[in-house]
Ligand SMILES: *[C@@H]1O[C@H](CO)[C@@H](O)[C@H](O)[C@H]1NC(C)=O
Ligand SMILES: *[C@@H]1O[C@H](CO)[C@@H](O)[C@H](O)[C@H]1NC(C)=O
């Protein structure tokens with residue numbers, strides 16, 4: 001690798017020695033400069049030896065510089081005008097004329113290691129004629145399969161083509177992308193010496209092999225990611241070798257930090273596909289809107305396609321300007337010039353006495369047997385006396401005085417193969433020659449055979465080799481590439497063996513596995529985790545009572561004495577849970593080049609544990625303001641942060657509720673006062689709607705608790721214990737209600753006519769009416785008042801929960817997909833006020849309507865509401881029914897007075913419905929009538 005690092009012009013100590021042995025008229029100076037001195041540098045200034053000497057200026061003319069390497073200014077300063085090259089000319093003897101004085105300046109170049117850059121054809125990149133400023137030299141595609149915390153399998157793929165993708169993320173560290181070497185290597189270097197990050201990174205260095213290797217299918221290229229701790233290397237030779245790549249500014253600092261180097265060698269001109277084994281500990285962080293999620297990468301695939309820079313640009317970011325002249329090609333990596341015949345020097349701007357032979361067609365691979373080929377012989381920068389062309393040193397064609405000869409060889413045959421020599425004799429009698437070896441072996445397109453008389457007829461756009469016939473693209477085989485690779489094989493010539501397991505199919509061209517139900521991973525060898533099953537683990541097991549769930553079809557193997565499909569005889573059989581929507585998460589602002597680097601940093605907590613993010617709070621507030629002005633107003637600055645708890649203090653326990661959008665787990669929260677049982681609610685599907693719901697719920701609960709000044713025990717709104725929003729998985733921590741939800745409780749009773757049952761249950765209704773009173777004060781609408789969203793505490797108090805409208809609850813079939821134009825959400829249609837269904841507007845009065853339905857649920861012991869004898873109603877049918885004044889019927893055994901209260905809640909005109917306070921009064925009366933003998937003890941909560 002020696003000699004590949006472009007020498008840096010660090011300090012310019014020009015050695016100027018004055019030679020006064022010559023006559024008084026001709027002063028002689030000598031200057032020594034490195035060959036990579038920048039254009040525009042002043043390398044010599046004529047010292048004024050005597051006062052007034054400079055008055056004889058100006059210096060206007062200079063000799064000894066035929067190719068314009070230097071300029072001389074009026075005041076006799078020599079400036080570099082064009083790139084120098086020691087290998088072309090290592091010394092210049094310049095004569096400056098000023099007045100009668102001649103000043104001779106000898107400029108000596110010194111050879112600089114790694115200069116000029118080498119044009120390495122192995123990794124020549126194309127020129128992108130349609131490119132724009134800011135396009136990247138490579139088009140990089142990153143795809144990954146990841147498993148989220150809740151067990152979803154998420155695929156993600158992102159294409160990086162423009163440098164603006166890179167600026168989206170401001171790395172916390174210095175970074176640099178180097179391509180300016182000659183060994184086809186791209187190096188991404190990140191440097192971090194910020195004190196906070198030292199510890200976790202060093203921890204990482206100690207505990208994990210800080211290296212990730214990605215191999216390419218072609219086995220030519222590889223990507224290596226290494227982490228170096230400069231501090232522990234200080235003073236060692238290892239540091240010295242690293243200094244070759246790491247910028248001086250990084251390692252020179254006194255506080256040596258950590259260097260992460262992503263090195264990717266790419267000795268190829270075609271697209272390379274890399275496959276990276278992701279160690280289990282690498283955690284990816286994805287961003288959607290302002291939300292960060294985390295997932296563990298199963299595997300990462302990286303496709304790197306060299307697309308090239310726009311004309312005249314080079315470098316990874318295509319932001320450096322090529323210096324190549326005279327039509328020379330500029331290398332995309334390092335800007336090295338590939339000179340056309342007749343030119344030399346770093347910038348191909350120095351004439352070279354030369355003879356060249358070119359052909360038409362110019363690419364030798366396009367020359368095939370029976371084609372007509374034209375040869376061009378040309379002399380460059382030579383005064384030609386005669387020029388001759390010879391084939392196999394025998395037949396000759398001579399011309400006099402011309403500097404160019406063309407000749408055609410028609411119907412090229414193998415016997416025309418051999419050396420063609422062009423020789424030039426100049427006017428001084430010198431000869432120059434060049435030789436071109438013709439080696440035509442190919443047949444014309446689509447033909448083959450010894451005499452090139454057989455037709456190939458290849459399919460799949462395969463190329464045709466004279467001897468081998470069709471050369472099939474990966475995944476195809478057969479004499480004409482007419483058949484796909486046999487089962488279990490893939491790739492070029494079907495030589496690779498598929499590694500797909502568990503019945504997964506294997507893509508014939510690249511061997512990628514398409515997993516069957518219940519499996520994931522690169523080779524589909526991993527069974528679904530976390531109680532998931534089915535295709536991409538998108539379905540949720542419903543097995544109860546310690547039954548094991550099949551990862552393939554979700555069937556349950558029950559533990560005796562349980563039976564039934566879900567091993568749960570108490571529950572009526574449920575519909576198959578709906579499969580989760582497949583989501584393709586964008587990697588957002590992750591930059592491919594720093595993706596894994598960032599991932600490591602995230603893993604170590606560097607990027608994740610930021611200070612409380614007030615920007616995020618503002619964003620959520622403005623979102624809330626759009627939805628509910630009142631809600632946003634009742635929140636004080638810092639509302640989110642004040643409730644923040646640490647994820648490490650939460651010990652999640654068993655699942656107690658699960659819906660399509662989230663789950664609720666029982667958990668233990670460590671607090672200064674000891675362990676506290678909590679219900680930890682998470683959002684599961686990572687979509688915008690569920691995050692909005694999450695924040696709405698958090699905001700309402702915070703607002704409610706803020707109002708009550710932390711005196712939450714007396715509220716009939718579920719108590720907020722805390723929020724966890726800073727970790728990837730976000731939680732709302734609520735008081736744990738051991739008796740579960742009201743709907744489940746109702747359904748466990750046998751008969752509404754049981755003595756005192758209804759009176760007892762109306763106590764819960766009173767509590768919920770009080771909750772509505774609280775919300776009315778705050779002018780917040782709950783939007784989803786229903787028995788399923790009421791929790792019963794250990795003290796038998798009913799509390800209103802589920803403010804997110806997260807439709808997260810245990811009965812997905814109570815929600816109906818709404819087809820209102822522009823709206824696609826699941827709605828609790830049968831609980832909704834007419835105006836909410838029609839206009840999407842929610843008020844405290846529409847909550848009162850829903851409360852009427854909740855009363856109906858109580859009176860029926862948790863029956864599903866049924867309008868007009870129909871269980872399933874569409875959005876339009878529902879509107880029609882309510883418009884015709886049809887309402888839920890009086891449940892059997894329901895007192896007339898109670899039914900009249902329900903009907904009053906279902907009045908068309910919102911303002912005519914009773915207020916929560918009025919409802920509470922009425923309920924207390926009804927309850928007293930039902931329990932005349934009983935001490936009314938339940939409305940202690942006021
Ligand atoms: C000569 O002129 C150049 C600008 O053309 C200036 O930068 C330089 O300092 C001058 N040198 C002397 C010795 O006056
Ligand atoms: C050198 O002189 C030429 C012609 O006078 C001018 O175009 C060019 O910009 C000069 N180059 C430098 C580096 O001063």
Ligand SMILES: *[C@@H]1O[C@H](CO)[C@@H](O)[C@H](O)[C@H]1NC(C)=O
Nearest residue numbers: 118120122182183184265267
């Ligand atoms: C060109 O790149 C290849 C692949 O990295 C390397 O092996 C070779 O030495 C390089 N050639 C030159 C002239 O640097």
Ligand SMILES: *[C@@H]1O[C@H](CO)[C@@H](O)[C@H](O)[C@H]1NC(C)=O
Nearest residue numbers: 390393421423431432433434
């Ligand atoms: C071509 O030139 C080389 C020297 O440059 C000489 O040795 C060789 O004999 C020449 N070939 C012919 C065919 O003139």
Ligand SMILES: *[C@@H]1O[C@H](CO)[C@@H](O)[C@H](O)[C@H]1NC(C)=O
Nearest residue numbers: 417418437438439440441442
């Ligand atoms: C011509 O090319 C073939 C491969 O295409 C090679 O095997 C052969 O050696 C070459 N012949 C000459 C004279 O270079």
